[in-house]
Amino acid sequence: MNNFWEFRNISETEGELILYGQIASSKPWWADEGEGIYANQFTKDLKALGNISHLVMRINSGGGDVFAANAIYAQLKAHPAKVTGIIEGVAASAATILLAACDIVKAWSNATIMVHDPLAGLMGYYNKKDLEKVGDVLDTVKSSIINGYISKTGRTAEELSALMDQEKWMTAEEAMAEGFVDEIMDDVIVEASMTKDNRFVVVNSIAHDLSGFNTRPTFTSAPGLIQSLQSPQNVAQQGSKNENQKESDGVPITNIEELKNEYPQLCNQLVEQAVKNAVETERNRMKEIDEISNTVSPELVNKAKYEEPMDAGKLAFMALKEDAGRGEVFIQARQQELQNNGGVKPENSPSDADQKKVQESANIDAIANAMNARRGGTELTK
Missing domain, CATH: 3.90.226.10 (2-enoyl-CoA Hydratase; Chain A, domain 1)
Structure with missing residues (x-):
């Protein structure tokens, strides 16, 4: 400069x-x-x-x-x-x-x-x-x-x-x-x-x-x-x-080159301001991701930061989907186990309705934890 x-x-x-x-x-x-x-x-x-x-x-x-x-x-x-x-x-x-x-x-x-x-x-x-x-x-x-x-x-x-x-x-x-x-x-x-x-x-x-x-x-x-x-x-x-x-x-003036030739100082000022705005935006994005990183898997955090850049809101949603996917895999594996046992459930096994309620509760907790972490709050525990 x-x-x-x-x-x-x-x-x-x-x-x-x-x-x-x-x-x-x-x-x-x-x-x-x-x-x-x-x-x-x-x-x-x-x-x-x-x-x-x-x-x-x-x-x-x-x-x-x-x-x-x-x-x-x-x-x-x-x-x-x-x-x-x-x-x-x-x-x-x-x-x-x-x-x-x-x-x-x-x-x-x-x-x-x-x-x-x-x-x-x-x-x-x-x-x-x-x-x-x-x-x-x-x-x-x-x-x-x-x-x-x-x-x-x-x-x-x-x-x-x-x-x-x-x-x-x-x-x-x-x-x-x-x-x-x-x-x-x-x-x-x-x-x-x-x-x-x-x-x-x-x-x-x-x-x-x-x-x-x-x-x-x-x-x-x-x-x-x-x-x-x-x-x-x-x-x-x-x-x-x-x-x-x-x-x-x-x-x-009809294009960018003509604008640069006509008003070079103005174009330089606009570029400088754009650089400042971009740096500030990226700094805030990284900060918000770090604030919820303890509730998200390291692999997903790394993906959000560098591989497929996304903001903290989208990261929280992706983490929620990931948790929900794990729950669904668990339920499917449990159902397969019951079928392999001739459909006989253990004596203390929860009903399908109870399993659904447990899954819904887990989803709600995951959302609350992500939002609280982003706002600087306390993680829900049970």
Whole structure:
């Protein structure tokens, strides 16, 4: 898996930083072995440019990890080279922190800039004090972001906080009016569109995940030009109209290869998500089988895990059928034994009706044991 940035020397005195995609602190668990912390590798790559006097940062990013963005911000601010930022599509969320590190920020005329309050992702259960601590952390993070914005824009903390509260999407002109952009370039067109589910905005073939935001940019028929800001619900109502416009403006995508060529970043993200889902599903399947394995024969467990993969529910059913089959073989053997003895039953031999009741009871116990084991309960005994 490649880094989300690329450094290269343009000349002995000028370097270039291409920063496309999501900003992250560390490589995901499925990435190749090697340097795991992105900030460390970023520092090494920046130093490898040598004694440059000018660095051009080309950015097209929907944001990501605020702490990683702060680390990159610090590296760029501390570097002796003059830093020119060029927005080649989107600079949203944590990506705007990097703009504050630039001496000059240029934007294509139909680029998109967005600022918002920091977010925290939570899993598990928390009490009131825990949540208050999370709120305190978010307030601290917001203050650190605002301090960077102030040095770039010249706006007051109150003005910038109000913009962030709005989850403010801005055109290049609006961002220039707010101080985030210093110069607008008119000679380049940004290709941009929303996916059908309104989760991704695809800008210059880079897919940006907007699922964590409450608002979406919408576009005019001219590619990439922002028309207005709407809620995801309103955008969804216009979905069919926008799709028709897209198909009339160009050739529609009809197969997977065309989709890969048109939106390579989106396809990579979909593959990564599919791999994560598949691994999680298989892990859960194995765990549920292990939970009932003490009630099932080892041969059947091995078959369910590897030879003919099945879930725990089907395994429990197969085990029940196996137990029932053994009971039927026993009854048939007993009946044959009676026939061989001239039909004479031992004095204490149970009747056919009693045998049937015993078999039904065994079947019921087998089902109960399998279900209790799967739920973590206690096995029935008699």
